Amino acid sequence: MATTWSIKGDYMEACSCDLLCPCITSNMAAPATHDFCKAAMAFDIQSGDFGATSMSGVRFALFIESKAIMADGDLIAGVIVDSSASHEQTEAIGAIVSAAGGGPLAMLDPLIGNFKGIERQPIEFHKDGKTVSVKIEGILDQEVVGIDSAVEEGQCIAIDNTAHPVNKRLNLATATKNFMNAFGIKWNDDSQQTNGHFAPFDWSGEAN
Numbered sequence: 622m623a624t625t626w627s628i629k630g631d632y633m634e635a636c637s638c639d640l641l642c643p644c645i646t647s648n649m650a651a652p653a654t655h656d657f658c659k660a661a662m663a664f665d666i667q668s669g670d671f672g673a674t675s676m677s678g679v680r681f682a683l684f685i686e687s688k689a690i691m692a693d694g695d696l697i698a699g700v701i702v703d704s705s706a707s708h709e710q711t712e713a714i715g716a717i718v719s720a721a722g723g724g725p726l727a728m729l730d731p732l733i734g735n736f737k738g739i740e741r742q743p744i745e746f747h748k749d750g751k752t753v754s755v756k757i758e759g760i761l762d763q764e765v766v767g768i769d770s771a772v773e774e775g776q777c778i779a780i781d782n783t784a785h786p787v788n789k790r791l792n793l794a795t796a797t798k799n800f801m802n803a804f805g806i807k808w809n810d811d812s813q814q815t816n817g818h819f820a821p822f823d824w825s826g827e828a829n
Contacts, residue, residue, distance in 0.1 A: 626717065626724075627825035628669030628676050631746075632787050633753040635763045635796035635817040636660035637808050641780075642816040645791070648784045649692040658687045659808040661763060661801050662787065663755035664822065665746040671713035671828070679706045680744040681714050682761060683726070686806045695734035699804030701757060703744040715739055716828040724826035725786040737804040751777055751792070753819045760803045765794035765817030788820040 636642055637659040643651035644658065662683045669676040680703040687696050700718055702711045716722040720730035745756040751767030767777030777792040785791055794817035801808045 623827040623829050624672040625827050626671040628666045629823045630665045630667040631748050632664050632822045633765055633819040634660055634662040635765055635799045635815060638816045639814055640795055640816045644691050645783055652689040656689045658691055659801060659806050660685045661761055663746055674709045674713055676710060679710050680746050683718060684803045684806050694732040696732050697735045698733045699737035700739045701742050702739060704741045722826050722828045724824045728786050762798050762800040764798040765796050765819055767792045767794045787822050791818040791820050794818055
């Protein structure tokens with residue numbers, strides 16, 4: 622029997638590409654800034670359920686490394702779930718990030734060639750206006766700052782109708798911190814010129 626689920630919250634990401642990441646404007650068909658793209662997407666679930674399991678307060682991060690052209694596939698991927706999550710919540714995240722979950726992240730599943738599994742670590746996630754940050758001690762330290770709009774006071778420049786699995790509309794941001802070291806995916810850049818995004822997410826699906 623399928624399990625119905627829905628979750629809402631905030632997300633942020635940063636990658637190894639210079640702003641603006643070529644994947645966004647090419648539907649993953651253009652070469653990355655380097656011969657690879659290394660990215661982390663962090664999620665702070667604020668409400669939702671996976672069947673009878675409450676998902677409120679669960680945080681997790683998805684790490685990805687691709688070749689120069691992401692659409693070519695053979696991605697390396699792995700997930701870290703906050704250590705405060707229960708066993709049931711962690712299993713739910715495992716389903717949600719996979720094809721079995723029937724949600725937005727299922728679009729990535731055909732591109733993943735090496736899934737390195739799920740680990741548990743304490744995750745900090747903070748959002749303060751246009752500044753969003755995530756930290757997993759020794760593993761992930763990223764902060765992105767949204768790019769101010771010149772025509773909408775208090776808003777960021779955004780890109781819409783993207784093929785991004787989290788949300789089709791993403792705020793554009795610059796990564797002011799960009800450190801990753803998980804699942805063999807390593808990146809450390811302090812140039813403050815690499816790509817970032819943040820957005821709310823509102824997902825639902827049926828897990829088999």
